[in-house]
Amino acid sequence: MNIVVLHGQMHKGSTYNITKLFLDKLSTDSTEIKEFFLPADGPTFCVGCFNCFVKGEDKCPHASTVQPIAKAIEESDLVILDSPCYVYGMSGQLKTFLDHMGYRWMPHRPHPKMFGKVGLVISTAAGAGTKQVNKTLKNNLFFWGVPRIYNYGKTVGALSWQTVKPEKKLAIEKEVTKLASKISKHICNTKPGIKTKFMFRIMRLNQKSNDWNPVDKNHWGDNGWLSKSNPW
Secondary structure, three states: OEEEEEEOOOOOOHHHHHHHHHHHHHOOOOOEEEEEEOOOOOOOOOOOOOHHHHOOHHHOOOHHHHHHHHHHHHHOOEEEEEEEOEOOEOOHHHHHHHHHOHHHOOOOOOOHHHHHOEEEEEEEEOOOOHHHHHHHHHHHHHHHOOOEEEEEEEEOOOOOHHHOOHHHHHHHHHHHHHHHHHHHOOOOOOOOOHHHHHHHHHHHHHHHOOOOOHHHHHHHHHOOOOOOOOOO
16 A cells, blocks of 8 residues: 655644554555655745646646656555644645646546545644635545545644643544544545546536647547546
8 A cells, every 4th residue: 555645844743743643543564655745845836837737747847846746646545635724724835736736637637546546634723724724635635536535633722742632632543543444444445426427527528628728638538538438
């Protein structure tokens, strides 16, 4: 099993430590884990040049940084996105990377491997906001084509993992153990549901009439998706 983790922060606080709990519960002796810490391992801000859409992802001015992460995501079985809540949203550095992945959304050029993966989004906050963060992260995974997405958000009531109350840490570990067990049953064993299939078919109709972006349309044609073929 291959797991890729995109950490939306450099510091190892509550979000990182909860992600580590999940990794400990999900990993086996044969598990390979690749972790990327943003912003250090990620690209600089998207400049809105549209090269990834109309010329191809390799023409992005930041391709040398974006593509190694994109390839790791494509090769994984489980994709984990985590971010602390910053003003009711994900961290800016994680958003910066996700901006670069717009070309992989279903309206453009989804990768066929994405339709068999499992996703997990994780967020923590001292107070409110984890629901908003996880909702946005789940939307990104859904539009990449990931068919089964789990989320874990926790209000830790503390400014650091060290100051989270012991009884809350115990409750978190129990919740993580339960959710990790559920996730493990679907890794390498999942298929798209009605929502993903419906969105994909709507995008197929859009691509059939696509007369503005041959790069996108050729991607769909090369995969056989403009007829009745599907990536699952």
